[in-house]
Amino acid sequence: MDIHHLKIFFEACREKSFTKAAKKLYISQSAVSIQIKKLETKLDIQLIERNSKNFKLTFAGKELYRMSKDVFDKILRMETEMQRIAYYGKGKISIGATHNIGEPVLPKIMVEFKKKYPEIEFDLYIKNRESLMRHLKEGTVDVALMEEYFIEDKELKIIETEEYPFVVVAGTQIFDYEELKNLKLLKRDTILTNKYLDLFEKIIGFNLEDRIVINGSIETMKNMIKNGIGFAVLPYYSVYEEILRGTLKIVHSFEKWEEKFQIVYIKENSEKEGIEKFVNFVKDYKINGNYSDEKINDLIFKNFE
Known part of the structure; x- marks a missing residue:
């Protein structure tokens, strides 16, 4: 099999167009068609349905495209590694x-x-x-x-x-769940955040409707919490240093770590x-900073109750 023919077939499949593949490869559309036809002749099997108005692969074409993707991914990785070694010398x-x-x-x-x-x-x-x-x-x-x-x-x-566990984190001025009603919930719109937020609302017995959706980073949220703007549900590994320094406070830790x-x-x-x-x-690596479930709960009892 000619790797050049396979590359042209691969690009045509990826672009789903002979015309787009030709532009990408800097060759004519007819050259793309001819080289793919040569590949089909070599393999003695049809790869692209010629009677379809749209670009459509046969079963054999789909399988070859899937396998060729692995081939060219590996080639790209080899090129990247050689460039890295050439640049750094090691x-x-x-x-x-x-x-x-x-x-x-x-x-x-x-x-x-x-x-x-x-x-x-x-x-x-x-x-x-x-x-x-x-x-x-x-x-x-x-x-x-x-x-x-x-x-x-x-x-x-x-x-x-x-x-690792998830925890509910607030500023050091918070001492009771009821006080959370006066703060904004800083919410990251993720599956895990929603999961633990639902659990927390069941535990405290009221809904947390006053929310700010944060599309930025966890660091942004921590700074907002420290400045008294709100509280949040976050993974423990992202806040344990602030907890130990006393700049943030855990108000709840979820029992099940999964x-x-x-x-x-x-x-x-x-x-x-x-x-x-x-x-x-x-x-x-100890993601939780060498702190167990019991030690996290000790921090809650010390700083919150």
């Missing part, structure tokens, strides 16, 4: 994380990791989950840390971290220098 790992992990906890992880492995160079990327998945496949990111969700991809290895991070990387990269060390380091 290997370097790239760490990605979603904003909810990247802002409050990744800096702490990297400081400790650098102390243990000073010889390992790294870059950091803070992206949303969809971008991280794309960068993983392209090779821009070697390891990604993200909230737990279902991933079905045979190329990826997924490892879960320890469980949320986890996912460490995600390409399986074939598991032996790459630095990746195995980083993955094992994060897997054993």
Whole structure:
């Protein structure tokens, strides 16, 4: 099979158009059609339905496109790695994380990791989950840390971290649930936030209607809470340092701990220098700052009741 013919077929499938593929590849539309026809002749099978008004793949075409995507993803990862080595003169790992992990906890992880492995160079990327998945496949990111969700991809290895709790956090001036009625609920519109907010409303016996939706970062929310603007439902790992310093207060901790991070990387990269060390380091990292359920509850009783 000619890799050049396969590349043209792949781009035509991705663009769902001979014309768009031709523009992207800087060749004529007729050249795209001819090269794909050569590929079909070589494989002795039809890949694209010629009698369809729209771009439509046959069953064989769909299968070849799926497999060719894996091929060109790997080629792109190889090119990215070679460029990285050419630029730095040696290997370097790239760490990605979603904003909810990247802002409050990744800096702490990297400081400790650098102390243990000073010889390992790294870059950091803070992206949303969809971008991280794309960068993983392209090779821009070697390891990604993200909230737990279902991933079905045979190329990826997924490892879960320890469980972490969610807590309700307010300013130090709050001493009773009733006082929350006079504050704004600072709400991040996520599945987990909604889940624990519903639980909290059942516990306190009233609805929290006065809300501000926060589309920014957890750091923004913490600063608003410190300034008395509101309170929020947040993961404990993002606030435990402020709790210990006494600048924020836990008003409720949910009993059941079940949320986890996912460490995600390409399986074939598991032996790459630095990746195995980083993955094992994060897997054993104490996300909750060495604080157990009992210690969190002690903080609540000390600061809230």
